[in-house]
Amino acid sequence: MNSHRKNKISLVAVVLAAAMTVAACGSSSTDTVSTDTESAPTTSPAVTGTVEVWTWNNEGDYVKVDEDAVARFEAANPGATIKITYIPYADYVTKLKAAIAAGSPPDVAQIPWAGEFRDIVESGKLLPLDDVLADGFPEFSDPAMNAVTIAGQKWALPLDLNTLQIAYNKDMFESFGLTPPTSAEELKTLAAKLDAEGKFGISVGDKDQWVGGDLWFAQLPYTDPSGQALAAADASEVPWTDPVLVAAGDVVADYVKSGVFAPGANSMSSFVEALDLFVGQQSGMFYPVGNFISGGIEEKVAGAFKWDLMPFPPLEAGGAAIATGGIARMFTIPVEAQNQTGAVAFLRALTDSKGEATLTKYNFIPAWSVETPADASPLYSSFLEAQSDAASRVIYTSPVYTALLNGMQGVLDGSQSGAQVSESMQNAMNQ
């Protein structure tokens, strides 16, 4: 055998050895959770290794909630660690999809509640959690469970709920002799009075697009008192050009024409420039505020003025004011998660009695029934009160939701009507 051939054989041997090593790594056992009801574990198996968690909520007090759960988890599971990665929301879904497609997802993944949720569920890459949630978790509220149920199975753990309302500067209102509006006309009058005082009405930042969608959702409880049209349109049972859906866009368009919103909404980010207008007392109101950002606003306001919350007013005086709401934060376990046992244990740490206490301590609304704390702040009480009858703000059909967000930018710059927005939503549905 000559040296050239020897070298070739050596090379083949090295390649084979490398391939076997890679194959061995690839086939390393995945710590899985049974999703079979009959064989579901009743006792928690030992948790080891690292549990990788992806979330985008690094604002407000969510980080404190996470840190508390991590500390308790690691104390209860020596040798196990939690690695939380905070990814900006703008990149989050893209990165999660790429990780799932590549077969290397995190063990616990926060997931948005809109169209992306259904898309990822339908990809078959998430673990159904029916059996997991039935063992050692609180009894989640029915609306929360409905929101995470697709095709009869539960695909996510809802941690907490939120409501979106308008923040208003109580001191400014008092000094100008203003009161929270009880109808659409009163809101327009209020904005006009603020304008006369050199202040903007409601500052909204729609550069990131999602706020425009929430402005539309906020009017739906009033244009569609039945509360059925949104889900029906999402299920193709009624067209998106249904009059009650068109009217929601028209209400916002009317508010824009009446000067209710601070100008330049499309050029501002919600929690940057738009919030700065409110914090700097250049606008009397700011939308949207949920409990996920209320702590951040408190910090920015730093006691400079008192503020409170109110839903968008009903169209006519005398009606009940209804906030929009939904799941704030929900988590999934991908099928290909490497440490599924650890993932379940971490989710339990987030939702056990101590996790509940931490959530309420920081004014979050757990997705299960809790006692209102005796020392609840007025703001927290407002969240809890609004949550009880909050209206849905979810469209599960991604192209339609995208069309809504773009269309509402047109409404905010005065170039589109509610009918045009609905038409583009219907076109997206048809495609």
Add this chain to the structure above:
Amino acid sequence: MEKGVINLRAMTRDSAATPERRHHPSTIGIALVAPTVGIFLGFAALPVIVVGVTSLADWTGFDLADVQWAGISNYSNLLTDEIFWRAFVNTLIFTVATTVLLNVVGYMLALLVNTRVRGTGLLKFVVFLPVLLSPIIVGLMWSNLLGGAGGGVNVVLMQLGLTDAPIFFLGDPSWALFSIIAATVWQFAGYDMLLFYVGLQSVPKSLVEAATLDGAKWFQLQRYVVIPAMVPVISVVVLLNVIGGLRIFDVVYVMTRGGPNRATEVLATYMYELGFGINLMGPASAVAIVIVALAFVAALVRSRVSLRDE
């Protein structure tokens, strides 16, 4: 034969006499070329081929087992897609505007730097500095300067009395695309300047001196001497600008995300929305192939122009 002139006929005859050397490159030659060819095939050719195949399929991007053959429907659907055409037109406007502005500004700056008067070295450094920044950083910086009523540009304009009310550069459809074009020109003018500056060094001084002695004015000098000598450089710069314009994404995404209401939607942001926003990898790949095709046409035109000039 004239001294100094290469005997091409003799070279051709010699090489024809040794066909083995021409058709059988050495092993070491192959080894030297292999990494480059491998990288090109793996990171350029193969991805384009995969995208081309994906453009003929329906696929959500999650599981290869879900790929379904769609024929040319993804392309035919684009023909009736209003958003695609809006993105297409915006991309062309952006490409033409940035190419023209970058060339004009870059050339002027190169001429200024080429005078080599005191301070031009610093100017060269300062103008080139933004090229080194990530477009994401540039986008964020310009977003802060142009965003809302309190952005830096509005503050300056209002303090100078140039406008009474703030201009919503990124929120007004009539301003948004122009704002992104301005940010792009600001970032890359230094790059074009550098290429033109290098090109200016290759313009024969004797030609410039002769034209000057013959009484050519500055404009005539540029029009009839410098620019004709710079055509090869200009064609490369134009091609780079065109390709850069056609695939623009990051600055647009950071500054406006294609908004307001699609006013700044370009092909790459629409491709991103289709692929990663609503999981339509087939149509997204079709848009990607359109971008590649446009860039290919630009390169072809440039190649034809170069051949004609030679």
